[in-house]
Amino acid sequence: MSGIIRGGEMLMVIGKLGSGCTTFLKTLVNMREEYQAVGREVWYNGRSATEMKSHHPAEMVYAEEDDIHFHGLSVGTTLRFALNARTPIDIHNRSRQLDDNVQILLDLFDIAHVANVSVGNGYIRGVSGGQRHRVTLAEAFCTQASVMAFDNPTRGLDSSTALRIALILREYTIQILVLSEGRVVYFGPTSESKQYFQDLGFECSTQTSLTDFLTSMSGNPKSRHVHPNHSRRPVPISSLDFEQRYRESLTFLQLSNSTTDLRNRMLSIFVGIITDPVLTLQIEPRFIAFRDQFLAREKESRVYHWSVFVLSAFIVEIPFTLIVGLVYWVSWYYMTGYFYSSERAGYTFLVYELFHIFTASVARLIALIFPTIGAA
Template identity: 35%
Template sequence: MDLPLYRTKGRALGVVFEHMNVLGATASAGGILDLPSLILKVTKYPVELVLSTFSNRSVSSKHIVQDISGVLFPGETMLVLGRPGSGCSTVLKALANNHAPFVEVQGRISYGNISSDEMARSFCSETVYAGEDDIHFPTLSTKNTVEFGYTLRKPATQKQSDSRFAAEQTQNMLSSLGIAHTKDTVVGDAFIRGVSGGERKRITLAEALSINSAYGSWDNPIRGLDSSSATQFLRLLKNISRQTGMSNCVSLYQASETMYQECFDRVMVLYDGQMIFCGKADEAKEYFENLGFECLGRQTTPDFLTAVTSPLERRIRPGYQSVPQDAESMAKAFRNSENYRRLNNDIASYYGQVAENVEYTQSFKEESQRIRSKLAVAKAIAPRSIFKQTYSAAIRYYQLLWGGSSYILHGPRFQCN
């Protein structure tokens, strides 16, 4: 089966990041407001709005992740591991240039020799973050949902009609993800019967893949998938990376040994916002064993790497003393290790081989420009003209109206679990 691609050139950039710190707003005390408190809050809002607009008061913030460094060469895929709350999603968002949720992102992030600011300003659709949540219109069919994305992303150089291009690409994508049989089924949600939860997750992944971007962050993309479907998606992602040079970061909370060995080139391990390892995937297990941690007999490598960040799950090898066990000391041990020196050598190699090589950046910019319509707004996300976008949106609105009226006529169909 052919890979679901319409763009194979100009996607080989990779990403490098050095000493990245992400600061988030400090959570304020909250609770249920009584009526006097609510009236007072509404009364004070205009004053606070004016003060926040014209004053230089800084927002109270805290570090979410600290001193994160790493590199992804074109075509590489990195696994990000850590317990919930360790900062995995934050790192994925920061690398995908999704900085809006944060107070500040410090440090250097570059895609080839394109800075994160330039990427956000001129090529914002080339870095994609696919979150955990599956947000769709429940009354649209799978086919209509995915085709809308392809219609908006159709390259200007494609001679096919919009409908034929979208239909062919959608069929190829759905077949690659193993959900071609759901194309005429509504997506559904908790109240409208539609596709299964695992199929809905793959629809989300199909929409993200339809962009054909240069970089992608995938936040726990196999949640709700069975082992076979999860492995199928990760292999598809790896094959796309190899053929196009696209780079990816993936966070997983349940990864098999097969997934780890076949689908990932590098791995990053986070512990309470600190980076305690980043390097080649085949070096991580040996590093932590040499540090003094024991991998149990039937424990997979991803489980072992995550377990070292849990006081209840990690095991110390017999005979080892003074093993670092808190986030700060483990991060310091990594920065003093030979693996960290190799990481810095890889970063230097990336600058020499990719960032300073004009061919990578020139190919990327030329391809990004080639697929755009001459009538497209200069810095718009979609490469189509505003007229094509409006037409596609009108068709989608009609589909929503038709689906909604059908739902009203036939009545609600609740999911039975």
């Protein structure tokens, strides 16, 4: 599993029970004690998980699915205590700022009317289950952590409250990760997720929400609906099938702006440069055959000058050279996520085509110099 979450982005993790969503979230916020081992590494703005745990443990917060609080404290006191623990002591008007921030959170999560009511729990009466869950979410916001993970944040909330929470979180750019039995089924922009699975052959009815549609992709195959007009490659069934199709897709191959992917982008340029001369080796055997024919017959009979032979060989190869360069450039340039503007793309295309013509010309020059195909 590999990916990147940029600053200011929100990642929505979707999957049926047992898909590994909770495990993924806990690993993301560096809660690894209950796991035997974590095979890969998570980097936080260039810092390793070990460094974050040693020097910046408070920058990562995990909001449990279960609402665990001090049942005797009121809602307002709970939030004030959390804010008080994370607010510097040397700021101006600290007490007033705490009061203002508490009120903002109470209004934001619509729990201001129960600010003086005890939080309670399953045995001691207090606020309702939905209100208690909103206190859990508000308390996580009090930490002002750099990385916050919410496990099933809309559980137990009515539809209007769930919508309110969703609107709060929608201020961030949303990426979606769909898991199935611990395998990545999809990871990419929310706007492209529905079309991605529809292209695989699945149908999303007008009555089905995007979340339910994506969850069905990680659930029971019987809950999925195949489009009746789908006649291309068979639709994936198992989680392994979904993972293989995802790794073959342009969504997976599209590179981001992370340091690792920038290296991969540079590597793709290097591969294009070293691949092109290898492909142009196909020109040498045929050109040498034509050269030997020219030297044995046309040169002696003086049918045409040697410059005509060289120029014609060069002109004839131009269309094929341009077509091959176009096919490679299209599959390379857009797949690796370079600039889509016409100026940048056009300039890159022109340079690559000129390079393709140059390497083909060098191949002919080598074929002219050496006497045999083996020597060339």
